[in-house]
């Protein structure tokens with residue numbers, strides 16, 4: 001398998017989020033992320049699309065590293081309840097709700113340091129038969145990927 005450049009979790013992606021996702025005792029998975037100014041939307045708050053990206057990434061890691069399933073995101077619904085302040089250390093958590101065939105329903109959320117829920121999401125993830133993370137296999141198809149020269 002080739003080197004992964006996953007935007008969310010690869011340590012080798014120079015502009016990636018470098019997330020480290022880990023299992024918890026209750027079967028959920030979690031990661032921490034502290035947004036900096038360059039993750040901002042309006043002044044002082046984290047960009048919502050990036051918060052959704054962190055949740056999406058956590059869910060993908062949960063299924064891959066927790067269950068050994070390579071899954072793509074088929075649907076992602078996000079509700080933004082509270083702004084995430086720049087500089088806040090936020091905990092993101094995912095929980096598998098249902099598995100039906102190759103389709104997984106997963107709930108995920110972001111917790112502010114004071115315990116309030118800032119973001120809630122529900123995802124539908126479609127498991128694929130083979131590994132998806134290899135940039136080698138993609139580059140065989142596309143010959144050259146911008147940013148990976």
Ligand SMILES: CCCCCCCCCC(=O)SCCNC(=O)CCNC(=O)[C@H](O)C(C)(C)COP(=O)(O)OP(=O)(O)OC[C@H]1O[C@@H](n2cnc3c(N)ncnc32)[C@H](O)[C@@H]1OP(=O)(O)O
Nearest residue numbers: 004006056057060061064071072073074075103124126133
């Ligand atoms: C290095 C490690 C990194 C790990 C973390 C990575 C996390 C990041 C995750 C991502 O960002 S993945 C990238 C973003 N997602 C994609 O690129 C997915 C693009 N979409 C697809 O590839 C296809 O649409 C998909 C695989 C989801 C489904 O296509 P298929 O051709 O396999 O299925 P099809 O559309 O024929 O549907 C098959 C069945 O699934 C059902 N289905 C498909 N999508 C569904 C959905 N969202 N909800 C419920 N059912 C769904 C569909 O109704 C149907 O049911 P029936 O067979 O009963 O008719």
